[in-house]
Amino acid sequence: MTQQRHSADFVTGFATGWPEDKPDLIILSLTTVNGRKDYAITKEHAELIAKTLKATAKNTKPMKG
DSSP, X not given: OOOOOOOOSOOOEEEEEOOTTOTXXXXXXXXXXXXXEXXXXXXXXXXXXXXXXXXXXXXXXXOOO
């Protein structure tokens, strides 16, 4: 499998969905100022992404303004 890396300037919204003809995949849509990117990911990848986001959020201190 080819590994690709993408980064977003700033994610302004996201959505997930399950294609009717591919129930084993989840579609993750990320919206940025540059447009929308759609990614097809497996349940295992979705769980890893969620776990990573949760750990990152838990270990990040809010900025003082």
